[in-house]
Amino acid sequence: AQSVTQPDARVTVSEGASLQLRCKYSYFGTPYLFWYVQYPRQGLQLLLKYYPGDPVVQGVNGFEAEFSKSNSSFHLRKASVHWSDWAVYFCAVSKGSAGNKLTFGIGTRVLVRP
Amino acid sequence: GGIITQTPKFLIGQEGQKLTLKCQQNFNHDTMYWYRQDSGKGLRLIYYSITENDLQKGDLSEGYDASREKKSSFSLTVTSAQKNEMAVFLCASSYRTGASYEQYFGPGTRLTVL
Helix, strand or coil: CCEEECCCCEEEEECCCCEEECCEEECCCCCEEEEEEECCCCCEEEEEEECCCCCEEECHHHEEEEEECCCCEEEEEECCCCHHHCEEEEEEEECCCCCCCEEECCCEEEEEEC | CCCEEEECCEEEECCCCCEEEEEEECCCCCEEEEEEEECCCEEEEEEEECCCCCCEECCCCCCEEEEEEECCEEEEEECCCCCCCEEEEEEEEECCCCCCCCCEECCCEEEEEC
């Protein structure tokens, strides 16, 4: 069965500093991977998605992620964090088939210090 | 573009009560989903529907019923609300086939059971 692990429940970062959020997946085969962001009191919004191909994926708002098959990872990065990045970030994996069931990690809450 | 609307935004119920949550989307997506979000547990899939009148159980379907009478709408019923239950229910939709597998989410319904 597929699964996603986000080992950091909470990350605190200073505004302007770099950010990395970790995601490890467990999946037999080639996965489709996603990062979603949830701002306070809102639903989830897609940041970026990985389909088999270039391992580095660019997303919205300066986010990027790198897929590593050898490490079973899909870490999210941003070079310079803005206060508006204060949110919860979810990593998810999918088979990409009809029905497209997503399996989510528990999320990482990012707090931004001024 | 499109939007997913969830009603009500806040739902307060009594123990044992049957409660219904509604979701509408105007993306013309085939597939719709209901997730439950609990603090520290990420999102868990309750039900999904690949097309009108189709229903598929997710990982957390016990205690819930669902209904997909139209392509644009998907309802979820909590069959017997549990005392002190608090959760956010998120509706999502996606295309059934093709390269675009990401799910689009509504803002959520916050449930509190007294």
